[in-house]
Amino acid sequence: MLDIAFIRDNPELVKQGMLQKGEKKTELIDQVLELDSSWRKSTHLLDELRSKSNATSKMIGSLMKEGKKEEAESARKETAALKEQIKELETEEQTLLEKRNELLLYIPNVPHPSVPVGKSDADNLVHATWGELLPKSWRRPHWDIISEMGWIDFDRGSKVTGAGFPFYIGAGARLQRALINFFLDEAVQAGYTEIQPPYFVNEDSARGTGQIPDKEDMMYTVPRDGFFAIPTAEVPVTNYFRKEIIQEAELPVKMAAYTPCWRREAGSYGKDVRGLNRLHQFDKVELVKFVHPETSYSELESLRQDAENLLQKLGLSYRTLLMCTGDMGFTQTKKYDLEVWSPGQERWLEVSSCSNFESFQARRMMVRYKDKNGAVSILHTLNGSGLALPRVVAAILETYQQEDGRVRVPEVLKPYINREYL
RNA sequence: GGAGAGAUGGCAGAGCGGUCGAAUGCGUCGGUCUUGAAAACCGAAGACUCGCAAGGGUCCGGGGGUUCGAAUCCCUCUCUCUCCGCCA
Structure with a gap:
């Protein structure tokens, strides 16, 4: 707020x-x-x-x-x-x-002056594009590859839980685990502390990061215990310091957390939910920063860079969007989206979103820092995905597929998957 | 799930109806001393909020009550610890 x-x-x-x-x-x-x-x-x-x-x-x-x-x-x-x-x-x-x-609580955060004013995603600014956009030609969409190889089973997931809760099998599961490890290892390398947070949060935490009241319907709930299944690790991790005062010398605090994420995604349909494009349960490594107010915009740039590095190392083509005011969301002052190129679908898929919240979340949560003179002030929080798995998996499958149907293992994942092909 | 004990400042820990926003120790910061540091000594430090200010108000886990007056008494919730049960 x-x-x-x-x-x-x-x-x-x-x-x-x-x-x-x-x-x-x-x-x-x-x-x-x-x-x-x-x-x-x-x-x-x-x-x-x-x-x-x-x-x-x-x-x-x-x-x-x-x-x-x-x-x-x-x-x-x-x-x-x-x-x-x-x-x-x-x-x-x-x-x-x-x-x-x-x-x-119902007043949104004020956009930063550097953010383009606009109404919808059409007004977002393409900030940068990396890599070559492979054409579709003989390439197939990931859902075809997945079902042919038996790597992900959507039907049994639907039977056991419901649509959007898939099973990952064999090399499919192995790829998930490899990516999680790769993302976490890279984050630690970049100075983030690895964190394993709770997967359910209470109402105060959901309010702290702004899920309540703005995005309440996105979350699965456990009414009997008053819990919310986390829609992103942002929620438990950012609430880590709720109602605490941090010494200025400790800043910036950088954390990386792998968690499953649950989102109800009501009202989605069609090609948007096909295959791995949108799931109710998915895996993600989230990067969270607690920073001094004066540095939050440079920290946003380095956060974005950290996320971009992952895509570059994986050899996936992507573009970075600077989101316009109208497409930004309630709590952010500035936000970049990273979209990976999906050659099998010939479209961009969002795999990361890096945001500065300035003091908006920290004020709700009463997260503050104390400077040398003993003065206490609200700090700034940021977060970004690094990265969300399903669409990265989709892009890997579609980018690294061979004409004979096999899928090569990206070079950086070989330490985790000790073979040439999945 | 059952029984008991507890929750006080960054931490530890006094206080058990008025002068307590709170002793004391540690830690932190400033100073003296020192070539520098350590030790020693002296001193300073809570948070929130209203107000231009002077100056108020609120906060001793959360909520409610008793009282002119509550950190202190009562009720309730939450959490922590110990024991028993159960269990990955």
């Missing part, structure tokens, strides 16, 4: 940011500011009354000590009305604050 003080000082800027993200309800800002000013009035009055009440309590205490019973007694009687007033005001003040903070 945004800093209320920032909204007070820059209401127009925040409104403009909302409009650029395609969020038209800018009256939200006026409502928040109105609630805020009533709350402040209420708090002010309440504090005065409390101050008075504290003073008389103190006085009663010392009167008792001096043995002035009658005076203490009469002072005590006077507090009755005051107490009543305080109690009333307390509920009013609390209600106002709760309402204000609730609305605050």
Whole structure:
């Protein structure tokens, strides 16, 4: 969420940011500011009354000590009305604050000035393209390769769980494991600490990273225990430091986590869900950074570079998009997407998304850092996939397939899959 | 799942109804001393929030209650530890 003080000082800027993200309800800002000013009035009055009440309590205490019973007694009687007033005001003040903070959750983060203004994915900027775009020609889409080789079984997955929960078998499973290890090893090499987080989180964590209330429907829930199955490792990992203060010297903190991810993906259909293009359960290595506010944009660039390196080493062609304001999402100020080339489908597939959240998540989570002078401030968080497996698998199969049907093992995976062909 | 104990500042750990935002130790920071460091000594440090400021207010796991007044008493929830049961 945004800093209320920032909204007070820059209401127009925040409104403009909302409009650029395609969020038209800018009256939200006026409502928040109105609630805020009533709350402040209420708090002010309440504090005065409390101050008075504290003073008389103190006085009663010392009167008792001096043995002035009658005076203490009469002072005590006077507090009755005051107490009543305080109690009333307390509920009013609390209600106002709760309402204000609730609305605050619905105000999106403000895009960074370097982000192109636009409405949809058509307005995204192609930031860079790497590698040659193999033509389809004789190449087949990955789902054909998969079913012919028996590497992934969608039908049995549907039987056992439901659509979008596949089984990986033999070389298919082996490839998954190889990629996970490769991604993690590369991340550790790049200075990230390997983390294994919980796969379920509670409601506070889901709110901390912004899944609630914005993307609540994307998550699978465990109602009996109040848990959410994580849609990405971002959620547990970013919440790692919730309500904590980190020493400035510790920054930046970089973490890499492999987890399965669960997403309900309601409303998807057609070619988008064909094969490995979109699943309800998939594997991903996620990179998360906690950084000093001054460095968050350079950290975003290096995060993107870390993710790009993986694709380059795998020998996959890809492009990097700088997402426009309208296609960016609620919590980010700036975001790059990496899309890998799928020669069998002749289309781009998103395999990574690298974002800067500035203080948006950290403020919700109260993650702060303390500088040398002892001053405490909110830090910045970032994350990016490094990488999401299924579409990488799709691209590998389609890129490395031979005309005879076999699939070569990418050079960098050979330490993990000790053979020439899958 | 059953029984008991506990939750206090970065950590350890006092406090058991008023002067406690909280002793003490360690750690941290600043200074003295030193060529430099260590040791020793002296000193400084919680967070949030309202206010231009002066100055208020809130916070001793969360929520509620008793009281003029709660870290201290009561209820409740969560978590941690010990024992038993169960188990990868």
